């Protein structure tokens with residue numbers, strides 16, 4: 473796939489958007505003029521013809537014959553659809569359905585080598601389609617940047633960076649990147665198709681995810697992060713919508729769209745204070761617009777995701793993104809086992825350690841997190857989160873001792889009172905002597 477940064481190498485040149493694929497009618501072959509798709513052929517007629525062939529409703533030869541009939545009868549103002557029905561290529565019902573599909577299909581980008589099948593979903597910056605990669609006869613997911621963003625250079629650069637970042641990572645828990653390019657002024661990113669659902673969908677459907685299942689999901693994402701972090705990337709946008717669950721129950725981390733080489737200081741400087749990421753799962757350092765994000769930023773996002781899975785609600789809510797972000801910065805986290813009493817203490821401790829406000833207080837690597845998850849699953853004492861608790865225990869013990877001392881000192885102590893009286897007497901005697909000396 474194309475992996476050159478847009479700044480150094482321009483994104484791939486437009487392929488020929490008008491060129492048809494073998495076995496597909498082009499606007500020229502299906503339509504003679506552009507009269508609104510009714511009489512002598514139009515762009516929507518050619519789209520209709522293409523859909524018929526793609527759906528396997530008729531071979532290309534029958535379409536060509538219908539187009540020939542349309543041309544021959546141009547003077548009689550015949551409708552292409554009627555010709556298809558008369559020739560028993562399609563039924564009237566199929567025609568109506570295909571016309572509807574053709575309408576929505578007009579907005580889908582045509583990418584040479586791919587047959588777009590249907591929309592999979594849309595996020596804040598792009599739309600994702602299911603498509604067939606013709607050469608390899610396999611299903612893929614194609615993310616398409618909306619046209620209006622094509623003029624936004626910073627946006628395009630981020631889009632390309634997503635592909636480049638993903639292309640460098642090959643891991644069973646990471647959605648594979650396959651191709652990157654553009655058609656006309658629209659950019660696209662082809663990736664491995666994940667037949668399943670997002671973790672967000674799963675949470676919405678099941679409200680809460682059981683402790684062991686949630687830990688198993690987090691463990692797989694942590695494994696993906698271990699790989700990404702080792703390669704020098706911080707994902708920066710860990711959230712349930714970017715975690716895909718396959719039908720077989722496998723977990724795949726998607727959207728390295730905000731990933732950035734940790735060494736890319738120049739870009740980091742440019743993005744300073746922009747607070748990238750989604751507020752519900754964003755780390756405090758990202759809220760502050762920190763430049764030097766490290767693995768703990770992703771661990772925080774994953775901790776917020778785990779919190780959401782376990783409790784069915786996000787860690788901090790607010791009227792607007794600013795309020796949510798302020799909570800991430802300042803508000804203490806309500807431990808998940810206080811919200812849902814059945815959650816094991818070890819799982820709650822893992823969440824709390826992942827979501828510490830200061831990056832240095834969190835797990836420092838995905839490896840450490842995996843170690844604690846494995847211990848929690850095995851029912852053994854945690855290594856890292858436990859240490860954190862021990863410090864807290866020690867702190868409370870110290871506090872307890874101090875309080876005892878305060879209480880002790882508050883008690884009347886006759887010996888110390890006598891000592892204090894003696895010292896005060898001596899001091900008074902000294903002052904008297906000094907005064908006498910001065911008067912002399």
Ligand SMILES: Nc1ncnc2c1ncn2[C@@H]1O[C@H](COP(=O)(O)OP(=O)(O)OP(=O)(O)O)[C@@H](O)[C@H]1O
Pocket residue numbers: 592593594595596597598599600613615647663664665666667670713714726727
């Ligand atoms: N590789 C994929 N395979 C299958 N479906 C996918 C794939 N990538 C994305 N999707 C689907 O497309 C939807 C849109 O994805 P996209 O990354 O554009 O936005 P998002 O992550 O949902 O939200 P946001 O833009 O807020 O980050 C996803 O929610 C998911 O349902």
Ligand SMILES: [Mg+2]
Pocket residue numbers: 595713714726727
């Ligand atoms: Mg996404």
